[in-house]
Amino acid sequence: MTADLTRFGRDTVVTTVTQAASIWTSPGPPGERWRQVAELHGRVALAHLAHGEPLLPLVAFTDLLTGPLSGLLPAPLREACDEVLLVEDGQLSAAAADLLMENLAPSMTASDVVGWSVPRLSAEKVQGWLYGQMLATGTEEGYRRARRTVIEHAAGEMSEVIDAIKAAGLPREGLVEEIPAWAWVAHEGEYYWFGCPVCRYPMRYQLGRLACAYPPHTKALGGSITVKAAKGRKPVAGAWNVERAAQLGGPQVTTAVPVKGQVCLVRPAWRYSTIPGCEEVRLHRELEMMPGVTARLWPHVDRYDLEVRAPGRRRPWRVDVKDYTDPARLANELLRRGSIGESDLLIVVPDYRAGHVAVLNERLRLATGSRRRFATTSHRFLTEVKRAAAG
Numbered sequence: 001m002t003a004d005l006t007r008f009g010r011d012t013v014v015t016t017v018t019q020a021a022s023i024w025t026s027p028g029p030p031g032e033r034w035r036q037v038a039e040l041h042g043r044v045a046l047a048h049l050a051h052g053e054p055l056l057p058l059v060a061f062t063d064l065l066t067g068p069l070s071g072l073l074p075a076p077l078r079e080a081c082d083e084v085l086l087v088e089d090g091q092l093s094a095a096a097a098d099l100l101m102e103n104l105a106p107s108m109t110a111s112d113v114v115g116w117s118v119p120r121l122s123a124e125k126v127q128g129w130l131y132g133q134m135l136a137t138g139t140e141e142g143y144r145r146a147r148r149t150v151i152e153h154a155a156g157e158m159s160e161v162i163d164a165i166k167a168a169g170l171p172r173e174g175l176v177e178e179i180p181a182w183a184w185v186a187h188e189g190e191y192y193w194f195g196c197p198v199c200r201y202p203m204r205y206q207l208g209r210l211a212c213a214y215p216p217h218t219k220a221l222g223g224s225i226t227v228k229a230a231k232g233r234k235p236v237a238g239a240w241n242v243e244r245a246a247q248l249g250g251p252q253v254t255t256a257v258p259v260k261g262q263v264c265l266v267r268p269a270w271r272y273s274t275i276p277g278c279e280e281v282r283l284h285r286e287l288e289m290m291p292g293v294t295a296r297l298w299p300h301v302d303r304y305d306l307e308v309r310a311p312g313r314r315r316p317w318r319v320d321v322k323d324y325t326d327p328a329r330l331a332n333e334l335l336r337r338g339s340i341g342e343s344d345l346l347i348v349v350p351d352y353r354a355g356h357v358a359v360l361n362e363r364l365r366l367a368t369g370s371r372r373r374f375a376t377t378s379h380r381f382l383t384e385v386k387r388a389a390a391g
Helices: 010-024 030-050 058-064 094-103 110-115 123-135 140-152 158-167 215-220 242-247 267-288 327-337 356-368 378-390
Strands: 155-157 176-178 185-187 190-193 204-206 209-211 225-228 262-265 294-297 306-309 317-321 345-349 375-377
Touching (some): 010 094, 010 327, 030 058, 094 327, 140 267, 158 176, 262 267, 267 294, 267 306, 267 317, 267 378, 317 378, 356 375, 375 378
Parallel strands (some): 317 345
Antiparallel strands (some): 155 262, 185 190, 204 209, 209 225, 294 306, 306 317
């Protein structure tokens, strides 16, 4: 069979599979779910044929929708990150949701953003829309204030969050929502929510335990957190790794807050602005503590994230912090934007993405013909700066 493989590229097939998994686990009528999944199956089946593989039957497709993503992709399209489970706890997993947003080709205009949702909005569109709104503040200082607002006000009391957003020059419309029902902890006729001790975003509550919607934060906290409830008292969170939460720059505390009158950022804004922003602020804090080192956060209205100078180095480091689940998709996006061709721009990924560094360097070197280092981890970068400062 001959086919235009651009119609069956990785971004298209990953999007189709993750959308199918999301629909398959949704609470909608079974007949409607079958109809939608069968339609999506047709696209995936054609992709398998286009890449020289046997036809994937519908029954096999549905059986595999709760397994790893890799099981449904044609072999030529698979990446190491595709071993993530599509479904966890009866719903689309956080990692699969990331892969969906990262691989979904932008298809919305800025005016459509009020209706955004995980299945329709790509990570690039989230970043582009927020970037445009932050640029509209008019000054570099205004941009920094807007960035910090999105990082430091991921959730909270409605008037406080809305006032901070307005003060930063950002629009409320499309940026915040009520605390999602999946975060509610019911106790004695009242509903409560708990914020992640690292990023402040509402934690998911299930079977008596709390977990950040961002898996690396849950792992850093030592796993999910037990909720303890006693008669006549608000629920309380059990133990977690407070020291690690502090190292990641979080508030280090979490308490039960009544849901009424509380809001949070919509998930795409939190995932692709708050989450990388937390790492950017943490790196800036660590660098500022090094003797002789100066670090400028979001210089030149965020052309990159950090400009770092040390006594033992003539030129500054120009750093862009990235936190994607799919490193191949990130490499493609960096190439599309064109900025990676600049000789001294360094991509820094959080330490828990250390496995992505080799992929990024390999893909970017191949595409640009350069043998330079394109990417490293936060720990390795901090170590490099420290050594340069020590002479």
